[in-house]
Amino acid sequence: MTPRRxxxxxxxxxATCAGAALPAAMASLMRAMDLxxxxxxxxxxxxxxxxxxxxxxxxxxxxxxxxxxxxxxxSWKGSVPSDGRIRIRQLGGTVxxxxxxxxxxxxxxxxxxxxLFLRQARVVGMGQGKRRVQWDPGNKQWLAxxxxxxxxxxxxxxxxxxxxxxxxxxNQLRERVRALVRN
Amino acid sequence: MLRxxxxxxxxxxxxxxxxxxxxxxxxxxxxxxxxVAWRYPCLTMQxxxxxxxxxxxxxxxxxxxxxxxxxxxxxxxxxxxxxLSIVADARDSxxxxxxxxxxxxxxxxTWCREPPPLDNAGVPEPECYPSSxxxxxxxxxxxxxxxxxxxxxxxxxxxxxxxxxxxxAGLATLSTADFQNTLTHELGHVLGLDHNCYTNSxxxxxLNDNTGAPEVDCNPTPPQAIADxxxxxxxxxxxxxxxxxxxxxAQGVCDIYPHLHDVCPVRPSDGGCAVLAxxxxxxxxxxxxxxxxxxxxxxxxxxxxxxxx
Numbered sequence: 001m002t003p004r005r006x007x008x009x010x011x012x013x014x015a016t017c018a019g020a021a022l023p024a025a026m027a028s029l030m031r032a033m034d035l036x037x038x039x040x041x042x043x044x045x046x047x048x049x050x051x052x053x054x055x056x057x058x059x060x061x062x063x064x065x066x067x068x069x070x071x072x073x074x075s076w077k078g079s080v081p082s083d084g085r086i087r088i089r090q091l092g093g094t095v096x097x098x099x100x101x102x103x104x105x106x107x108x109x110x111x112x113x114x115x116l117f118l119r120q121a122r123v124v125g126m127g128q129g130k131r132r133v134q135w136d137p138g139n140k141q142w143l144a145x146x147x148x149x150x151x152x153x154x155x156x157x158x159x160x161x162x163x164x165x166x167x168x169x170x171n172q173l174r175e176r177v178r179a180l181v182r183n
Numbered sequence: 184m185l186r187x188x189x190x191x192x193x194x195x196x197x198x199x200x201x202x203x204x205x206x207x208x209x210x211x212x213x214x215x216x217x218x219v220a221w222r223y224p225c226l227t228m229q230x231x232x233x234x235x236x237x238x239x240x241x242x243x244x245x246x247x248x249x250x251x252x253x254x255x256x257x258x259x260x261x262x263x264x265x266x267l268s269i270v271a272d273a274r275d276s277x278x279x280x281x282x283x284x285x286x287x288x289x290x291x292x293t294w295c296r297e298p299p300p301l302d303n304a305g306v307p308e309p310e311c312y313p314s315s316x317x318x319x320x321x322x323x324x325x326x327x328x329x330x331x332x333x334x335x336x337x338x339x340x341x342x343x344x345x346x347x348x349x350x351x352a353g354l355a356t357l358s359t360a361d362f363q364n365t366l367t368h369e370l371g372h373v374l375g376l377d378h379n380c381y382t383n384s385x386x387x388x389x390l391n392d393n394t395g396a397p398e399v400d401c402n403p404t405p406p407q408a409i410a411d412x413x414x415x416x417x418x419x420x421x422x423x424x425x426x427x428x429x430x431x432x433a434q435g436v437c438d439i440y441p442h443l444h445d446v447c448p449v450r451p452s453d454g455g456c457a458v459l460a461x462x463x464x465x466x467x468x469x470x471x472x473x474x475x476x477x478x479x480x481x482x483x484x485x486x487x488x489x490x491x492x
Contacts, residue, residue: 009395030313030315030316030317031209031315031316031317031420032315032417033315041313058300058301058302058308059300059301059302059303059304059306060280060282060298060300060307061301062278062279062280062281062282062298062300063280063281063296063310064281065300072418091296091310091321094213094214095324096326097325097327098281098323098324098325098326098327098332099213099214099323099324099325099326100281100322100323101211101321101322101323101324102319102320102321103319103320103321103322103369104316104319104320107388109388111239124313125316126312126313126315126316127382136433142415145402146402146403158287166402166403
């Protein structure tokens with residue numbers, strides 16, 4: 001075997017193993033996106049409060065769409081209208097007696113605060129582009145929830161084990177995202 | 184003598200206690216908090232296999248989907264009434280949405296919902312999913328009763344390939360996932376199970392599990408029994424272990440749809456009675472009527488015997 005062919009086989013093996021270990025979130029089934037991918041994929045990144053949600057059938061009465069109104073507190077990427085409000089549109093919601101759920105879509109509750117990665121008024125990566133933001137009274141700081149959970153395959157082919165991340169201080173996350181935006 | 188009594192006591196205690204869950208499961212609820220379920224436990228989904236995407240053949244997809252349905256169903260799961268069956272359709276694909284057709288489809292040309300939803304002016308407005316989404320499950324339900332009315336599962340065959348990673352472990356690559364593994368998880372949603380732990384994109388409301396306790400956090404490290412379950416929300420692309428239910432998954436479907444019938448009961452629309460934990464009003468009335476008739480017959484028999492005496 002020539003050294004070149006051996007190198008090629010080594011690279012292919014490595015790529016296969018790396019691919020097999022890529023985490024995916026089953027929510028519907030999603031490939032987990034990291035912060036860099038979320039930031040690059042977004043044309044708008046904001047921290048805001050959910051002030052209203054409204055749902056309606058589409059024109060063919062086959063799907064329900066929700067419009068979520070966000071009052072923007074901070075803008076980390078992209079521009080925000082002068083009234084400080086943006087509207088997100090996504091599949092799912094309730095109209096009359098019928099409720100439509102699309103697994104994997106972010107769920108919004110009036111009054112909650114969230115960090116949102118958006119592209120053309122849609123949440124990037126379905127639910128992955130939304131992270132709850134909560135006040136930590138102990139440390140007197142805002143915390144953004146951890147990104148989608150990560151997994152590695154357990155040795156010996158057992159069920160996968162979990163390696164999760166803790167919530168992150170919003171100040172720290174802001175710096176990381178802004179650095180990614182600058183680059 | 185004492186040993187025999189102790190053995191009886193232990194046997195009785197184990198009968199009373201019944202099979203115990205290793206951890207817990209979480210039911211999907213409506214926005215108002217009602218748990219959701221199908222009213223009728225015999226459910227058929229159509230899989231469209233006219234031109235199946237790589238890697239499996241049409242026969243392979245059909246066999247894998249039949250196996251995924253079987254693990255949630257009676258008789259493989261003896262404690263449930265659910266009979267989830269898969270029917271193959273020779274056409275290429277189907278539309279999704281609220282139409283009472285429960286379909287499993289592969290999107291091969293564009294990773295978008297079909298047909299494209301129409302806006303209020305009747306103009307098509309394409310609804311495309313992110314390439315990071317491998318499969319998307321939609322469920323329609325009655326917000327006032329929790330009854331599941333319609334469901335569809337769409338697989339992304341634009342950005343990913345679907346194979347049998349147990350038979351061909353070498354297939355696991357950057358873009359090939361196990362079809363049966365994924366479908367088994369999605370069918371759990373179809374039957375009314377939610378993820379078994381809380382993720383940050385779930386919004387503010389944390390659901391309770393079947394023990395009444397708030398669902399545990401997926402982050403940073405959930406108990407092993409949670410991470411092991413089919414309804415756990417995160418896996419690796421090469422994962423094949425969600426094909427089999429854990430005791431928690433099985434208990435979930437058996438609690439929602441306990442085993443009451445050895446054959447499919449007659450549909451409510453055919454004059455029969457649904458069997459779910461949240462029966463309809465007509466169904467409840469019918470049950471009460473039959474109970475009243477039974478009591479009347481028993482009372483008459485008792486009186487007749489007394490009169491003979």
